[in-house]
Amino acid sequence: MSSSNTAGYLPRLVRYVWAEKPLILLSISFGLLGLVLPFVYPMVIGSAIDVVILAHPHNGIVPTYDQRIHWLCVLTIASAVTAVVWAVTGYCKGHFTLKLGNRIITRLRVDLFRHLQTLSLEFFARQRTGGIIWRLIHEVHEVAHVIYAGLLLVGFDFLQLIAATILLALISWKLALAVLILLPLYVLTFYFLNPRVRTSSEVVARHAGQISGNVQEQFTAISLIKTYNAEARETARFLHDNEQHLQHVLRQSHLGHLVGAVSELLVHLGTTVIIGYGCWLTMHDPRLTAGDLTKFLGYVGIMYGPLRRFADLNLVYQNSLASVRRVFRVFDIRPEIVDAPDAIPTPPRDGDVIYENVRFRYGGASDQSHVRLDEDASPDGPGPWILDGVNLHIRAGECVALIGPSGAGKTTIASLLPRLYEVNDGRILIDNVDIRDYQLAALRSAIAIVQQDAFLFSGSIRDNILYGRPDATHAAVVAAAKAANAHGFIARMREGYDTLLGERGIGLSGGQRQRISIARALLKDPRILILDEATSALDAESESLVQQALNRLMRGRTCLVIAHRLSTVRRADRILAIQNGRIVETGCHDELVALDGLYAHLVRHQLPLQAPDGEAAVIG
Ligand SMILES: Nc1ncnc2c1ncn2[C@@H]1O[C@H](COP(=O)(O)OP(=O)(O)OP(=O)(O)O)[C@@H](O)[C@H]1O
Ligand SMILES: [Mg+2]
Numbered sequence: 142m143s144s145s146n147t148a149g150y151l152p153r154l155v156r157y158v159w160a161e162k163p164l165i166l167l168s169i170s171f172g173l174l175g176l177v178l179p180f181v182y183p184m185v186i187g188s189a190i191d192v193v194i195l196a197h198p199h200n201g202i203v204p205t206y207d208q209r210i211h212w213l214c215v216l217t218i219a220s221a222v223t224a225v226v227w228a229v230t231g232y233c234k235g236h237f238t239l240k241l242g243n244r245i246i247t248r249l250r251v252d253l254f255r256h257l258q259t260l261s262l263e264f265f266a267r268q269r270t271g272g273i274i275w276r277l278i279h280e281v282h283e284v285a286h287v288i289y290a291g292l293l294l295v296g297f298d299f300l301q302l303i304a305a306t307i308l309l310a311l312i313s314w315k316l317a318l319a320v321l322i323l324l325p326l327y328v329l330t331f332y333f334l335n336p337r338v339r340t341s342s343e344v345v346a347r348h349a350g351q352i353s354g355n356v357q358e359q360f361t362a363i364s365l366i367k368t369y370n371a372e373a374r375e376t377a378r379f380l381h382d383n384e385q386h387l388q389h390v391l392r393q394s395h396l397g398h399l400v401g402a403v404s405e406l407l408v409h410l411g412t413t414v415i416i417g418y419g420c421w422l423t424m425h426d427p428r429l430t431a432g433d434l435t436k437f438l439g440y441v442g443i444m445y446g447p448l449r450r451f452a453d454l455n456l457v458y459q460n461s462l463a464s465v466r467r468v469f470r471v472f473d474i475r476p477e478i479v480d481a482p483d484a485i486p487t488p489p490r491d492g493d494v495i496y497e498n499v500r501f502r503y504g505g506a507s508d509q510s511h512v513r514l515d516e517d518a519s520p521d522g523p524g525p526w527i528l529d530g531v532n533l534h535i536r537a538g539e540c541v542a543l544i545g546p547s548g549a550g551k552t553t554i555a556s557l558l559p560r561l562y563e564v565n566d567g568r569i570l571i572d573n574v575d576i577r578d579y580q581l582a583a584l585r586s587a588i589a590i591v592q593q594d595a596f597l598f599s600g601s602i603r604d605n606i607l608y609g610r611p612d613a614t615h616a617a618v619v620a621a622a623k624a625a626n627a628h629g630f631i632a633r634m635r636e637g638y639d640t641l642l643g644e645r646g647i648g649l650s651g652g653q654r655q656r657i658s659i660a661r662a663l664l665k666d667p668r669i670l671i672l673d674e675a676t677s678a679l680d681a682e683s684e685s686l687v688q689q690a691l692n693r694l695m696r697g698r699t700c701l702v703i704a705h706r707l708s709t710v711r712r713a714d715r716i717l718a719i720q721n722g723r724i725v726e727t728g729c730h731d732e733l734v735a736l737d738g739l740y741a742h743l744v745r746h747q748l749p750l751q752a753p754d755g756e757a758a759v760i761g
Pocket of ligand 2: 551
């Protein structure tokens with residue numbers, strides 16, 4: 142949380158800024174013009190008072206009436222031109238600066254999104270989605286303020302401050318000194334209060350991210366909340382979060398406005414000095430004219446502008462510095478699962494799968510995916526071994542069913558194959574090549590996973606099926622849907638394949654959703670298929686439709702089926718029983734029943750359900 146730490150992130154931001162050179166040039170040009178123009182009016186008014194109104198002698202010569210009229214015209218025209226140039230400059234400066242900031246934000250946001258996508262499932266399992274969204278949308282936006290407030294405004298304001306100081310000293314160094322004597326007080330205020338403002342800004346930002354995470358979770362679980370009558374409890378939790386947030390914001394506001402108030406005080410004390418000491422000097426020093434004093438007041442007014450803004454910008458700037466840090470910190474989390482330097486770009490052709498002494502535990506990765514986004518949360522250590530020496534050979538085109546009690550590690554075994562997680566020990570081969578030697582994209586293009594709780598994106602049904610192969614033709618989509626037994630119900634919908642699905646595909650039954658996900662997998666046409674039948678919540682008709690679709694999908698492919706239905710298990714070429722992360726039995730249905738071990742136990746005890754064809758269904 143130290144500022145030196147934040148400073149380390151700024152050069153990285155500067156690289157983003159630097160990439161927009163033409164816009165920087167435009168912003169700086171108009172910024173410089175914008176900082177010069179305000180000086181014109183005090184100059185014009187001061188000269189008008191001295192030359193036109195008071196006819197002050199210049200080099201001992203009093204100007205004539207005609208000369209005064211001439212000057213009046215010149216000054217009026219200068220003032221009109223300034224007005225127009227100022228307006229144009231104001232527009233261009235604002236527009237180009239904002240464009241610059243937003244270009245940078247856009248690039249930063251896309252880079253962050255791309256980076257987040259490379260992070261492992263371990264990372265996402267540990268972060269709350271809302272917190273990640275907050276960082277991607279809100280905090281990246283905040284970063285822009287460092288660019289507006291920090292790089293541009295503060296830079297220009299600083300130059301303006303120096304220019305004003307020089308002009309003040311040229312008019313009367315004594316008066317300038319008297320006004321500037323207050324400046325050290327100003328610096329001291331910043332010096333003492335700034336670190337506190339920054340810390341409290343960090344707290345506010347972090348807490349807002351947490352609230353966002355909580356709310357995201359709450360709305361995701363809205364049906365659970367309703368069925369457990371937990372609305373009041375959840376509202377209380379939200380209320381509590383907000384009360385806390387209010388306290389943090391109030392502290393931030395207190396500190397921020399304290400800085401603001403002190404700076405206002407100093408500004409007005411400065412004006413007081415000019416009124417008192419300035420008038421006294423004009424009375425006693427003939428070289429200092431009324432026009433000079435007017436200019437002086439004008440320049441001081443300009444000088445206070447930046448000083449006042451420093452105080453306002455301070456809060457914004459500190460906020461966004463905190464965001465810069467929090468955004469770039471995400472970039473520092475290196476992805477764990479990446480392509481090897483000379484990985485094979487072609488997908489495996491046959492789909493012969495071998496697991497060799499595979500050991501795995503969650504959180505045991507060597508990278509930083511276990512690091513939490515919030516820097517003060519302690520990283521999680523590795524968990525217990527979930528897979529402890531798994532040996533397995535699925536020949537190309539073979540169908541193997543995994544069964545076992547809940548938590549045995551079935552889903553974990555399957556997740557290792559497309560490298561959603563990385564094995565800690567041992568290796569997995571496809572077509573006799575270590576899966577780490579394939580390019581990730583090639584490996585994953587050969588594998589499809591179908592889960593019973595199929596995830597559908599909001600969008601049309603067609604888009605959801607096309608997800609399997611975005612360049613497929615409409616005919617291919619329809620063929621896949623037909624093979625998946627989905628064409629019938631899709632065709633009955635008013636807009637057919639263009640029917641839009643709500644978030645998570647609300648509006649479809651479980652069986653329909655699953656058939657769409659099967660169509661998606663069919664379109665992908667993978668060599669290796671993983672079926673994870675997490676629950677068996679389909680009614681009899683749906684079940685048989687889904688089963689038919691699955692059979693078509695499985696035909697001719699290497700299949701790893703995590704089976705909960707006896708009908709699926711019996712159709713498999715081989716059954717593996719998993720317990721405590723090891724394969725404890727292997728064989729066909731009859732062999733395993735004869736063995737009278739885990740499988741026989743599962744078939745006997747966990748299965749009161751009868752499948753439609755009279756078979757018992759296995760619940761894992
Ligand atoms: N992301 C994770 N982080 C940490 N531990 C996990 C994670 N996912 C699963 N586990 C643990 O790994 C073990 C095996 O989980 P897995 O999902 O492989 O079981 P399963 O055999 O598929 O069970 P089920 O039949 O209930 O789906 C469980 O003890 C679980 O607690
Ligand atoms: Mg599972």
